[in-house]
Amino acid sequence: MLQIAIEKELHGANGLLNLELKCDIEQGKFVAIMGKSGSGKTTLLRILAGLEEAQGSIVMKEATWLGAKKPLAVQKRNIGFLFQDYALFENMSVEENLLFVKKDKKFANELLELTELTSLKKESVTRLSGGQKQRVALCRAMMNRPQLLLLDEPLSALDSVMRLKLQDEILKMHRAFGMTSIMVSHDASEIYRLASRVLILENGKIVKDGTPKEVMMENTKGLEGELLALNEQNIATVLLGHQLLEVTFSAQEAKGLKVGQKITLAMRKTL
Amino acid sequence: MIETLTHLDLSPFVLSFKLAGVTTLLLFFVSLPFAWYLSQSRSKTKPFMEALTALPMVLPPSVLGFYFLMIFNQIELNFTFTGLVIASCLYSFPFMVQPLQGGFESLNKNMLEASYLAGKSKFKTLLFVALPNIKPALLTALIITFSHTIGEFGVILMIGGSIPGETKVASIAIYEMVEIMDYSSAHIYSLIMLLISFVVLLSVYVFTHSQKRVGGFH
Numbered sequence: 001m002l003q004i005a006i007e008k009e010l011h012g013a014n015g016l017l018n019l020e021l022k023c024d025i026e027q028g029k030f031v032a033i034m035g036k037s038g039s040g041k042t043t044l045l046r047i048l049a050g051l052e053e054a055q056g057s058i059v060m061k062e063a064t065w066l067g068a069k070k071p072l073a074v075q076k077r078n079i080g081f082l083f084q085d086y087a088l089f090e091n092m093s094v095e096e097n098l099l100f101v102k103k104d105k106k107f108a109n110e111l112l113e114l115t116e117l118t119s120l121k122k123e124s125v126t127r128l129s130g131g132q133k134q135r136v137a138l139c140r141a142m143m144n145r146p147q148l149l150l151l152d153e154p155l156s157a158l159d160s161v162m163r164l165k166l167q168d169e170i171l172k173m174h175r176a177f178g179m180t181s182i183m184v185s186h187d188a189s190e191i192y193r194l195a196s197r198v199l200i201l202e203n204g205k206i207v208k209d210g211t212p213k214e215v216m217m218e219n220t221k222g223l224e225g226e227l228l229a230l231n232e233q234n235i236a237t238v239l240l241g242h243q244l245l246e247v248t249f250s251a252q253e254a255k256g257l258k259v260g261q262k263i264t265l266a267m268r269k270t271l
Numbered sequence: 272m273i274e275t276l277t278h279l280d281l282s283p284f285v286l287s288f289k290l291a292g293v294t295t296l297l298l299f300f301v302s303l304p305f306a307w308y309l310s311q312s313r314s315k316t317k318p319f320m321e322a323l324t325a326l327p328m329v330l331p332p333s334v335l336g337f338y339f340l341m342i343f344n345q346i347e348l349n350f351t352f353t354g355l356v357i358a359s360c361l362y363s364f365p366f367m368v369q370p371l372q373g374g375f376e377s378l379n380k381n382m383l384e385a386s387y388l389a390g391k392s393k394f395k396t397l398l399f400v401a402l403p404n405i406k407p408a409l410l411t412a413l414i415i416t417f418s419h420t421i422g423e424f425g426v427i428l429m430i431g432g433s434i435p436g437e438t439k440v441a442s443i444a445i446y447e448m449v450e451i452m453d454y455s456s457a458h459i460y461s462l463i464m465l466l467i468s469f470v471v472l473l474s475v476y477v478f479t480h481s482q483k484r485v486g487g488f489h
Contacts, residue, residue, distance in 0.1 A: 051384055075390045087381035091403035100399065101389040137385075144390060 001027055002148065002180055006047055006056035006066065010204065014038050019054070019204035025197075027061070030174055030181045032191040032212070035201035041184040044201070045150045048182070049081055050074035060148065080141030080179070082154035086133040088125040094136050095121040101143035111139040114176075115169055131162035135169060142173055149174065151183035155190065167193050188216055222266035227259055238263065279459065282436055283444035290352070290440060291420035294359040295367075298416055301360070302367040307397050309368070310375035328365050332425025335362060339430045350432040355440075358430055359420050367416045374408025375401055407479060414475050418468060 002025040010017040019040040025031055033041045046052040050065065051074055057067030065072045089097050094117060098108040112118045115135045120128065125136060134154055141149060151170070155163045171194055174181050185191050191198055191212050198215040200208035208215050225240040234254040238245045247265065249257070257263070309317060309324075327335060339358045340349060348354035378401060386396040402409065424442040431438035433447060441464055448457040 049384075049388060051387075074384075074387045075392065077388075078390070079388055081385065081388045083381045083385070085379065085381060087379060087385040089382060089386070089400050089404075091400070100386075100391075140385070140389070 001025070001059075001061065003057070003059040004048070006044075006054045006058065008043065008047065008052075008054040010040060010043060012038050017204045019043060021201075021204070021206055023199065023206060023209065025180060025182070027180055028178050029197055030171075030183070030195045031197045031199065032195035033182065033184045033199050033201060034186065034191065034215075039201040040204040041201055042152055045081075045152050045182065045184060048148070049079050049150055050077050077148070078144055078146050080144070080146035080149040082134070082137055082141055082149070082151040084153045084156055086130075086137045088133055088137055088140070090124075090126050093122050093124055094128070097125060097136055097140050098143050101140055104143070108139070108143065111142055114172065115139055130158050131166065134158065134166060138166070138169060138173060142177065145177060145179075147179050149179050149181040151181065151185075153184050153186070156186065163187075163190065170194065192216070222264040224262060224264050227257060227261045227263050229259060230254060230257055238265065240265070279456075280444075283439050283441040283460070284463065286352075286436065286439065287421050287441040290355055290359060290423075291417045293356050294363060294420045295413055295417045297356070298360050298363060298367040299413065302364070302371055302412070303397075303402075306368045306371035307375055307401065309372045324368050325365050327362050332362070332423075333429060336426040336429025339426065343430055349430050350434060350438055352437050355427060355431050355438055358426050359423060362423060362426050363416045363419050366419050367412050370408045370412035370415065371405070374405030374412075377408075378404055407482070410475065410478070414471065418471060421464075421468070 004025070005022045006019065007021075008019040010019055017038070017040060021040075021044060033044065035041050043052060047054045047066075048058060050071060053071065054066065058065040059067070060077070063072065065077060089100060092100060094112070095108060098111065099105065109118070109121075112121055115138065117132065117135055117139065120132065125133060128136065137154075154170070155166050158166065167190055170181075170183075174194075183191075183194065195212055198208070198210065198212050199206050200215060223240055225238040225245070227236055228239050228244070229237040230249075234249045234251060236247050236249055236254070236257070238247055245265075309320060335358070339354070339361075343349040343354050343358075348357065382404070383396055383400060386400045387393075391399070422442065423440075424446070427438065427440060427443055428446070431440070431443065433439045433443050439447075441460060445457050445460045445464070448454070448460065
């Protein structure tokens, strides 16, 4: 169990923000954090990692990371961290990046094999593509067999094919090593695929907390469009942005609708 | 001419290079932790320390030389090689610190944090992550410090005297030759200095550009 109860004053672009978070995260869960930029998501990850100071307490299993006399040093927390910009050690090869964390060649090779990077292990990391770099970063983060994996929008700079591939690999690692994972993301499909719990942050506070279905479905306010045509079978043509859509209404729903009217389409909860 | 060349006393050059070598080496070890500290610090005393570091760049060498003369007089370091080394270190301090600090500040902060997250201390991070990733800045710092010490004149004139083999460096030797109107020796010495300086700088630029062509310093 990871118990978080922290407070911090942030001076951001939008003025003063009071970060005030309290939540417990069960061991082995994959939690996603959503929220507008400036809502304190990255700061939360950095406080958990020990890269930023805060008031309050963080207790990981039996160990107090924050709240004792002195916060536990970042080096002693045994955390894996994926940055958006990969943050690889650019003076080292793929393999050296992993071995710098821990001199365990066997484990490094296993990880590289798992992520299909074995053929690149002697390559300088500066020559890799974005997707390859983030896979190296993922392997590097696993080298210490972390008890907590923090992911700060790790896939936002990648194209959709690479994103899917890496989502699989992150999930593979998460399941294989059984650590708790916390990921900041804006991508709803990514969150749906990876996380079993979602927290939504607004102005430094958790405003929603639940499974992806609960949270993100509630979050859907519906899609607003313009009714372009409605035929006798009650099939309506609706303009959604630049997209045309045909929707079948029941006779009752169609009653009173006028062409040119703004209408809201929402999906029913059937999942 | 040939006779002048064969009788050329090379000891001032040897001394200049010895002074520059020792100064660069000492300054590197002193400046490395200091430049690292400045680059990572958010302390309010940082501007104060930066101003103090840059001071030798703007002070006339005679002012520095005068203070050294006064202080060294108390501890009997005037007109000694050790005195020259200490004075050179202080005089060339900003030339070593500033490029290193600039290099460290330009590093991706996340890369350094990734090293801390991997459980590595600040010292290990400095040595194995930060330093190897600022090679151009490191090279600049070393070369500029070395060349600056070779070209030093004012401070040495004030505190060095001109003791052959001890404090008579090349720049002082040339100055003395001009004073006694031995222009042919002054010409040869000056030309040697000019050539050495040019070759050193040229090799630095050639190296820097060749590194850029192969895709950076790695």
